[in-house]
Amino acid sequence: MRRPLQRPQGANGQFLWDLLTFERLITGTLTHLVYWAGLGIIGIMAFGVLGASVGVAVREGGWGILLAIGVLGIGMLGVFVAVLLWRAFCEFYVTIFKISEDLHVLRQDVEAERARQGK
Template identity: 55%
Template sequence: MPPVKKTKSTSALLWDLLTFDRLVTGPVIHLIYWAGLGVVALFAFSVVGAAVGLALKEPGIGSLLLAFPVLIAGLLVAGAMVLLWRAFCEFYVAIFRISEDLRALRQTSDADHASILSRPPPEA
């Protein structure tokens, strides 16, 4: 039998959001990640446009010899920017998951302490 999922009411969900019991940073980080990739894609398109502009600026082999390294270097920089952006976003996701794990550990510890305190003392 599959586990039963608990559904929360809207007021409980709102209360979790207002008291920071539920963090919304994970989904927000994903949106920021895709927006950042869009900015990097714009940079890559501008590099391609600059290389084509350099190639068409003057007729001859000299402009092509200048445009090719600009294109390659720009695309390499764009690739590095994608990797750095991914690492940056993964770092923030990891930090917030650590926070959630610490919260769960704290709740477990508090429950253990409460159960110890509620036990009657042993009789001698």
């Protein structure tokens, strides 16, 4: 007869067990890395907008400077919106996993209560 898997003792075994059984989620750390990587990409986009506006100003000459200011303004507005949307997406992702952790704790409480009532 097979016995169910037992939790290993010790810090290293416990950490690996938690990762393999999804008892401990790594999404918090991973979400931070993804968030900062996304901000880096958005920063590169901002430099692209700046370069495009300078290119328009140089290519068009006199009135091109006015056009470049418009390109710069609209481009930076787009970058600002991208930063807000990226932040909202990452916060939503974190919220979903926090709800999962809370449900896990509630499930453990219900199981503990059932065990006490069964005795």
